[in-house]
Amino acid sequence: MKGIVFAVIIAAYSFVTCFGQLSDKQWLNLNYAGDEKEYHNLDIYLPNSEKRAYKSIVVIYGSAWFGNNLKQFAYTALGKPLLESGFAVIAINHRGSSDAAYPAQINDVKAAIRFIRANANKYKIDASFIGITGFSSGGHLASLAGTTNAVKEYTINKTTVDIEGKLGNYTSVSSAVNAVVDWFGPIDMALIDNCIKPKDGNSPEAALIRGNPADHLDMIALLNPITFIDKKDPQFLVIHGEADNVVPHCQSELFAKALKEKGLLTEFISVPEGQHGPITFNESTFKKMTDFFLKEAGKKN
Numbered sequence: 625m626k627g628i629v630f631a632v633i634i635a636a637y638s639f640v641t642c643f644g645q646l647s648d649k650q651w652l653n654l655n656y657a658g659d660e661k662e663y664h665n666l667d668i669y670l671p672n673s674e675k676r677a678y679k680s681i682v683v684i685y686g687s688a689w690f691g692n693n694l695k696q697f698a699y700t701a702l703g704k705p706l707l708e709s710g711f712a713v714i715a716i717n718h719r720g721s722s723d724a725a726y727p728a729q730i731n732d733v734k735a736a737i738r739f740i741r742a743n744a745n746k747y748k749i750d751a752s753f754i755g756i757t758g759f760s761s762g763g764h765l766a767s768l769a770g771t772t773n774a775v776k777e778y779t780i781n782k783t784t785v786d787i788e789g790k791l792g793n794y795t796s797v798s799s800a801v802n803a804v805v806d807w808f809g810p811i812d813m814a815l816i817d818n819c820i821k822p823k824d825g826n827s828p829e830a831a832l833i834r835g836n837p838a839d840h841l842d843m844i845a846l847l848n849p850i851t852f853i854d855k856k857d858p859q860f861l862v863i864h865g866e867a868d869n870v871v872p873h874c875q876s877e878l879f880a881k882a883l884k885e886k887g888l889l890t891e892f893i894s895v896p897e898g899q900h901g902p903i904t905f906n907e908s909t910f911k912k913m914t915d916f917f918l919k920e921a922g923k924k925n
Contacts, residue, residue, distance in 0.1 A: 651747060656716070656739035657732070657792045663692035663723060664791075666716040666736050667699060668747050671707045677750040678712040679921045682737065682769075682801070685715075686760025686809075688828035689729060692720035701905070702757060702913075709914040711921075712749055714740055718765070721831040726847055729832070731789025733769050734799035742794040753924040755803040755917050760871060760900065761828070763809025767849040767879065770804035773856045780851075783842040787852075801858060803920035805913045808864045808900060810871045811879040813837055813844045819874035850882045859890045861916040863909050865898020890916055 649670040657664035670678055683706070685691060685698035699715040706713050718732035737754060744751035758766035772778075776788045788799065813829040814822050814837065822837035822844065823829065830836055833843045845851050860883050864876035873894070880892035893912055898904035 654739075656736045663717045663719050664732065664735075665693075665695070666714055666739070667695055668740075668749075669699065669703060669707060669713045669715075670748060671710055671712070673710060675710075675748075677744070677748050678710065679750045679753040679924070680712040680714055680740065680755070681706050681917060682714045682716060682733075682740070682754065682756040682766070684718070684733065684756070684758030684762030684765050686758065686762045686807075687720070689721045689726075689761045689832045690828065692723055693717050698758065698762060701759065701901075705910040705914050706917070709918055711755070711917065712747075721828065725834045726832045726843070727785050727787060727789065729765055730768050730772070730787060731791050733765050734772075734788055735791035735794075737769070737799040737801065738794040738797040739792060741799075742797045753802045753921045754800075755805070755920065756801045757805035757807065757913065758809065759807035760809060763806040764811065764849070765809075766804055767806045767809050767811065767860070768847075768852075769799070769801050770860060771849040771852040771854075771857050773800040773858065775852055778846060778852065780842045780845050783846060785843075785846045802924065803858045803860075803917055805861045805863065805916060806876070806879070808868055808871050808876065808904060809879075811850060811875045812848050814841060814848070815878070816872070816875065818872055819878065850879060853882055853886050853888065855886070857886070857888055859916075859920055860888055861890050861893070861913065863893045863895065863904065863912070865895045865900065865904035867897050868900045868904070870900040890919075 651668045653665045683698040683702045685694040695715040695717045703713045716736045719728045741751045756766045825836040862880045883889035895904045
């Protein structure tokens with residue numbers, strides 16, 4: 625499975641490399657955890673237009689949660705349209721499943737957001753709006769960040785997860801995000817096998833939770849962004865290709881339905897013939913993403 629996922633990443637990369645870099649103003653390899661670990665680094669890119677401060681979007685790579693240093697790929701895949709729209713783009717690394725079990729990954733995302741908010745003036749960030757997006761497992765983490773605004777810990781039966789974590793030097797700063805775009809993220813790992821059942825102990829989610837998903841359904845529920853949906857959450861845009869052979873299209877159908885029931889879904893875009901990146905990433909869907917973020921950012925003016 626790991627080899628298949630990275631093959632898909634390479635295919636998606638070949639589609640978006642033509643976008644290149646757009647920013648002459650950037651800070652690379654800033655450590656958001658204060659531990660000098662590469663997997664806790666982030667990059668900040670500012671648009672070339674001159675402003676006092678820029679509203680920002682965090683971008684997260686997909687890797688089936690295996691990768692711990694792919695932030696440049698996340699920037700290459702999603703950075704150009706966001707920069708052209710006037711947003712600062714913040715590409716983050718996070719611990720992979722071989723580095724640490726869940727919830728380390730969402731702890732890292734939240735620590736990165738706290739770092740950005742705490743150092744906003746230094747890096748010309750307008751902290752009134754921080755959006756977040758990601759693809760594949762990065763879409764899952766972006767979605768989880770969005771549905772866990774103000775969630776510190778959460779318990780299901782006898783299993784408790786520290787969602788916020790205590791990583792870095794800014795634990796008193798908010799990790800809330802203001803809008804989310806989920807690109808074909810896995811959502812409910814209890815139904816990831818064609819939205820019928822969990823996968824086995826060799827699956828990426830098994831590596832993430834250190835156990836067979838069917839034997840740890842409470843933890844699988846604590847991995848599911850739908851579990852945490854409440855009125856504190858921002859608006860979502862969900863995008864998924866109908867021909868995705870890595871993350872089933874029905875995963876986003878489930879997520880979109882749950883968001884819509886709570887009034888949190890702006891739009892669910894289902895891309896005909898869209899694959900796990902190729903075809904799903906296109907001019908129209910990128911514009912949908914930027915238009916959505918611009919609309920949500922405008923609410924903060």
